Amino acid sequence: MEFNLDRSIKKPLYKQIAEYLEKMITSGELSPDHPLPSERTLAQQFNVNRSTIVTAYDELQSIGLVVRKKGSGTYINTDIWGISHKRIPNWGRYVEDVSFLPHLPLEQKLLNDSNRNKIINLASGELAPDLLPSNQFTSILQEQPFHEHLGYDHPQGNEVLRETICKHVGTYKKMNVHPESILITSGAQQAIHLIVQCLLKTGDTVAIEDPSYSYSLPVFQSAGLRTLLLPVDKYGVNPDDIISLQKKHRIRMLFLNPDYQNPTGTKMSLERRKRILEISSEYGIPIIEDDPYSLTSFNGEIGPTLKSMDDSGNVLYISSLSKVVASGLRIGWIIGPKEVISRLSDGKQQIDFGHSIFPQWIANQFLESPYFDEHVLKLRRELKERRDMLISALEMVPKNNLNCFVPQGGIHYWYQIDAELDDYKLLDESLKNGVSFVPGILMGSKKKYVRFTYGRGEKQSIKEGVSRFFRALQSLDR
Numbered sequence: 477m478e479f480n481l482d483r484s485i486k487k488p489l490y491k492q493i494a495e496y497l498e499k500m501i502t503s504g505e506l507s508p509d510h511p512l513p514s515e516r517t518l519a520q521q522f523n524v525n526r527s528t529i530v531t532a533y534d535e536l537q538s539i540g541l542v543v544r545k546k547g548s549g550t551y552i553n554t555d556i557w558g559i560s561h562k563r564i565p566n567w568g569r570y571v572e573d574v575s576f577l578p579h580l581p582l583e584q585k586l587l588n589d590s591n592r593n594k595i596i597n598l599a600s601g602e603l604a605p606d607l608l609p610s611n612q613f614t615s616i617l618q619e620q621p622f623h624e625h626l627g628y629d630h631p632q633g634n635e636v637l638r639e640t641i642c643k644h645v646g647t648y649k650k651m652n653v654h655p656e657s658i659l660i661t662s663g664a665q666q667a668i669h670l671i672v673q674c675l676l677k678t679g680d681t682v683a684i685e686d687p688s689y690s691y692s693l694p695v696f697q698s699a700g701l702r703t704l705l706l707p708v709d710k711y712g713v714n715p716d717d718i719i720s721l722q723k724k725h726r727i728r729m730l731f732l733n734p735d736y737q738n739p740t741g742t743k744m745s746l747e748r749r750k751r752i753l754e755i756s757s758e759y760g761i762p763i764i765e766d767d768p769y770s771l772t773s774f775n776g777e778i779g780p781t782l783k784s785m786d787d788s789g790n791v792l793y794i795s796s797l798s799k800v801v802a803s804g805l806r807i808g809w810i811i812g813p814k815e816v817i818s819r820l821s822d823g824k825q826q827i828d829f830g831h832s833i834f835p836q837w838i839a840n841q842f843l844e845s846p847y848f849d850e851h852v853l854k855l856r857r858e859l860k861e862r863r864d865m866l867i868s869a870l871e872m873v874p875k876n877n878l879n880c881f882v883p884q885g886g887i888h889y890w891y892q893i894d895a896e897l898d899d900y901k902l903l904d905e906s907l908k909n910g911v912s913f914v915p916g917i918l919m920g921s922k923k924k925y926v927r928f929t930y931g932r933g934e935k936q937s938i939k940e941g942v943s944r945f946f947r948a949l950q951s952l953d954r
């Protein structure tokens with residue numbers, strides 16, 4: 477809050493300072509969690525005698541707004557808020573001491589970095605602006621009138637969009653699905669959240685891939701779930717590892733991202749898919765198949781999803797338009813047995829009363845239009861080109877040429893670095909150098925890895941982004 481003492485008016489200086497402090501307290505800019513600034517600090521700040529500050533604080537104490545504690549300073553009075561007898565909540569405790577956990581500090585640093593829009597972004601798990609179909613959306617909006625009902629939509633999501641999704645997954649993923657088995661969600665993220673909230677309970681054990689996107693999700697921890705880790709190699713997770721975990725702990729649910737896995741970019745082999753489905757049936761472990769990336773397959777081949785091979789109803793399938801159309805649309809879906817979908821859609825109703833009609837409408841128009849196929853073809857070409865650009869820029873640094881896995885689809889590259897470095901410092905230094913990436917530690921237990929998202933990289937800046945990263949790496953690795 478901007479404040480300057482006005483020495484030209486009659487109002488005494490102590491009064492002006494007392495009023496300023498009062499505003500800072502009542503607006504919440506000064507928190508009850510910390511002592512108020514000392515008399516000496518304020519005297520220096522306002523260039524007044526210390527006695528002026530003492531009088532200002534006396535004034536605030538007399539109306540019950542602050543309390544003075546001998547030897548420890550002046551505090552906001554949290555019990556009785558001045559003469560109006562209102563109570564001041566301790567917001568610090570509210571935001572920290574809760575069951576729904578915030579992001580990890582490193583994740584927050586990435587999300588909240590104030591230079592976010594200025595730096596070369598190789599961190600966000602989404603498409604670069606020039607890969608988003610913005611022009612096609614503009615054309616649709618110009619060509620097609622919007623006549624939809626503007627009340628609450630169907631609890632499972634717009635019926636027309638669900639029918640279109642049935643056609644979509646039928647064409648691209650050979651899945652035979654009925655609209656009643658679909659719930660539209662706010663991206664795959666909400667789908668995961670709903671599954672955790674509605675189908676699991678505190679103390680349940682879930683198995684997730686290591687490294688994985690799920691690893692960084694506080695959603696599991698907030699729900700009081702125990703997570704077990706399944707290492708990912710170039711063919712995905714090893715079915716034998718699932719069996720050994722199952723023998724020691726009872727796995728309630730298995731979370732897998734078999735196609736162009738985030739962050740490794742690996743694709744699970746067909747043999748492993750078959751074996752994992754057998755294990756799922758044998759032990760009765762439901763599988764959550766999270767598939768936002770399979771459509772990006774560079775050569776256009778999309779192998780069978782677990783869901784399309786599942787004849788016993790063990791798989792809940794999640795997908796989303798975030799990585800193939802636009803993350804800002806917030807359109808995702810879950811496909812599963814009707815009773816499960818109905819439970820999840822009840823959960824979604826409780827959270828947000830169902831999905832907004834606008835993104836559902838435009839998503840439907842786009843999926844139904846000839847623009848969609850053209851867009852997917854262009855996207856695959858562009859992503860492959862950006863993958864190659866990233867890899868050749870990384871290969872220019874011979875010391876770090878560590879033979880990383882080359883993804884054949886998706887948007888991420890999991891890169892091993894040849895240095896033992898603190899992830900936080902490396903990220904900090906890279907941001908100072910003007911590039912972002914995701915530190916490996918955020919995605920799993922393996923150290924010495926970073927995730928670059930070439931899909932987010934703009935063509936003209938990928939090479940420069942890599943050299944900024946190495947500048948940061950070298951300055952720390954001395």
Ligand SMILES: Cc1ncc(COP(=O)(O)O)c(C=O)c1O
Pocket residue numbers: 601662663664665666689733738766768795796797798799803807808
């Ligand atoms: C494997 C995976 N699942 C789910 C999501 C969530 O995506 P959205 O909610 O945007 O669909 C992501 C995003 O990075 C992801 O990589």
